[in-house]
Amino acid sequence: MRFGVIRFPGSCDETDAVLACERVPGCSATLLWHGDADLHGVDAVVVPGGFSYGDYLRVGAIARFSPVMESVIAFSEEGGLVLGICNGFQVLCEAGLLPGALLPNEGLRFLCRQVDVEVVRSSMPFTADCFPGERLSIPVKHTTGRYYAPPAELESLHAHGQIVLKYAAGHNPNGSLDDVAGVTNQAGNVLGLMPHPEHAVDPLTGSRDGLKLFLSMAHAHG
């Protein structure tokens, strides 16, 4: 399986995401340039963390209009797997691929911290290698990670099982509603999350728990 990792001007974690994908047996990864609409036949797309276009104006706002994002939208509509991490999550929300928005952390500061994340739903392509309720130790690092959706929408996300990952009790770093850490679209082929699974793929640098997300994607692809 081949992952494509998007590179916007201002992306920071794209190389880390490539390294994470490459740790999955049988998988490779390539960088996709923001200005190139061609996805080069990749099997899944990762929209990585960072500060695309400086995150000026509003996080993710400018990146969503880049040529590559048009193709990502089309790719997702055909059922392709799209994983948005941190800034990537913000971009996917701005692009309308995921519900809700990300607001400044309650504490207003950038926060880099290892947190525990709970798998709410494991019957889906991104978390199939986890068991329900499993706690994953994954770092967060962001200033704008407070998940928000209007009350009715949030209800519906719960009802449709679209809340896939939650911060474990006492681990919510940013004031996200209902401790939401990661949400999926209705179809279940697009996942956005604020924690950085690509920074939890090797015990040497902290934890290996995040690798499960990439392994799950590979298994889903078959």
Added chain:
Amino acid sequence: MTRARVLVRPKAGILDPQGVAVERALPALGFSGVANVHVGRLIELDVEDPSQLQAMCEKLLVNPLIEDYEILEDASA
């Protein structure tokens, strides 16, 4: 060219920690009688065709899920 200002503010009902922080800091500096503080964004620009402003807001400048906006045209000109 028309000079325009777009005022963008957090939608009512959404926690605005920046507003809260300012509201808390003011009394400590001796300013009393301040309430309802909100912090948003100001965008100033020259536009040839002011009728495009609304579309610009809806497409790029504002996220309607979390923000309200107001356009002030020719504000300073």
Added chain:
Amino acid sequence: MTRARVLVRPKAGILDPQGVAVERALPALGFSGVANVHVGRLIELDVEDPSQLQAMCEKLLVNPLIEDYEILEDASA
């Protein structure tokens, strides 16, 4: 209570990377004829004594080294 707005913008001559980013993004979305874009902050607040607004700006709301401001009183009330 008076509703007031403080418009804070980068001082002339000070680098405004946000303004540059927006100015670059707009044409790509099909909005031409836009220039001189600057992005600043909007602070809205209710004050009992509007004569204190200037002092609030100078002490807390504005960084006078790099920002200018303007006070709009009773703007929406």
Added chain:
Amino acid sequence: MRTVDRALALGLTEAEFALVCAKLDREPNEVELAVFSLMWSEHCAYKHSKKLLRQLPSEGPRLAMGPGENAGAVTVGDGYVLAFKVESHNHPSAVEPFQGAATGVGGILRDIFAIGARPIAILDSLRFGDPESVRTRYLLDHAVGGIGHYGNSIGVPTIGGEVYFEGPYEQNCLVNAMALGLARADGLIRSAASGVGNALILFGAATGRDGIGGASVLASAELGEEDAAKRPTVQVGDPFAEKKLLECSLELLDRGLLVALQDLGAAGLSSSSAEMASKGEVGLDIDVSRVPLREAGMEPWEIMVSESQERMLCVTDPETVAAVLAVCEKWEVHGTVIGSVTEERVLRVLDGDAMVGEMPVEALVDDCPLYDLTPSPPTSALYPAPPCVLGADVTDPREILLALLASPNIASRRPLFEQYDCIVQSRTVRRPEQADAAVLAMPGGGAIAVSIDGSGRRVACDPYTGTVEAVLECTANLACCGAEPLGLTNCLNFGNPEKPHIAWQLTESIRGLADACRALEVPVVGGNVSLYNESGGGPIYPTPVVGMVGELPDAARAGRSGFAVAGDLVGFAGPFRPSLPGSELAKLRGEELPSSLPPLDIAALRAAQRAIFEAVRAGALASAHDVAEGGFLVALAECCLAGGVGAVLDLGATDDLERTLFGESPGSGFVVSGSPDALAAVGELVDLDVFGTIGGDVLDVTSGRARVVVSLDDLRGAHSALAPLFP
């Protein structure tokens, strides 16, 4: 105004102005005067420190690039080199802490990629006044915010640093930033312009009136009443622009398109072009009318001295100009040919067809007079005693321990470092508070450890020994991670060197630095000097900040500071001879600074540290932590806190309990833990006493009839004292 008066206003002395006229054979015009005044400023010319810096050893088998280039570098195996440098941004940060600190980070990162290395880490070294003061909290909060903003946004992890709070920094905070970069050994590039006829290309951000006369003038004069007037020169950092500049620069190098590369720092185009010409022994023609401007109507002299951030200069063959510009286009950075390399060693400034300045390169770069200092030790105390916050009647060791843990210089820095991305780039093996130094994995499976240190208060007590201590503290931190030192960088933050006792502090400190580096066989690969850190409140503590890089063969065996395995034994190693004068406890008690510190036996300490790093890298020790501020008992508490586990220890009777528990001697004592066999083996190589066992959730220490019992929760509570500073 007469030219000479303008020269004086710009900071030149009368004699220097006369020398400029002699070098030019006439009076300088406006452009030339602006350029000379900056090139001959303290900041650019090092006129009060250059002679002293010559003492520093800069040779060694691992040296890949020594002082003189934008950053130094050492080899780290597998064909890689590691570039690193520390630099100050003190005055800009005192004026506007967020942007000052942010642009400080931006500047040091440019120095790293200017030699062709990809930045892989940042560390910060901060000095502020009393955290109880509103001003200090504002400065600290914003400086930390600025560092985080720049480093986080550009995708370079901030993996470590240090902060001290001391009265003399109240009006002169220090913000130093260190950066490291990785390059292939054959991928480094120098800044020497060469090849007559080659094109000079400016790329990056457009040029505005940022910091005109800012950094160089600010950094070359004491802060005084007229600060307000200097304020319009604030530079705003744009990490997004720098990220593009970085990728663009490295791609240009990768494609082999460059002859020379240089960043624009203090004094902007003037110093960068003059240095490139000087190093290459050529001349340069620069047409300022070609420089992309952010503001209309800028004068040629303004363009030459603007300190707009995020800009680079490169030299390329005329044939490859188009290719260079295409790469610039790809990364959306302005790239403009602004001039060319000439044979005659003259910097010519053109404005279109008009010649607006013509200066011999040598005069600009080499002919600024270098001054001898007139050092003289002070005859009375230079600094007031710190305020007393712990009465001398408090003698219960438990109470003292908790007071020390909660004191600003010792309390946990978590509220600061959590604002920094310490993991981007996937190399961080040891994050803040996991070990005494940060550890980064290297391509071949090995690792490097990095530490930055320097206690100004101890240097104020004794500039020579205090500086030796700073170096040994750094090597001790590396040793605890299993690393052997490879190279050193430093930033010398001092007051006004024209005053005899500041001159003495500087002279003694550099002598200490040189002696320590020689004895440890560690080359100084580069550094920076920041003088005139004075205000109405007097000079800062003399503050040499030492940044050091070491290496260990196996990243997986990097040491940890926290107690790891319940049941393991705790030992204390090293020729530790603690003393209380000048310690943190003495500070809390408001005691006067002593006028000297006990001398250190560098050779003995080197041997002890070697024993520690050998044991750590062999995997024998489960933890190692050096005794630093606060002494032995504080070090034990830190081991418990980092490991989340208690320990029960019996030190035996001692004749001076307070000195044993709280005395200091940087770099010489180590709390280690491991199996009985492992400690016995380490004990063969270095003095080592076994004191007890890891386990439980209290720290329980007995010495003679004294006993200290503190729960982990109480330790943690005291150690979290800085949290309220960042509400």
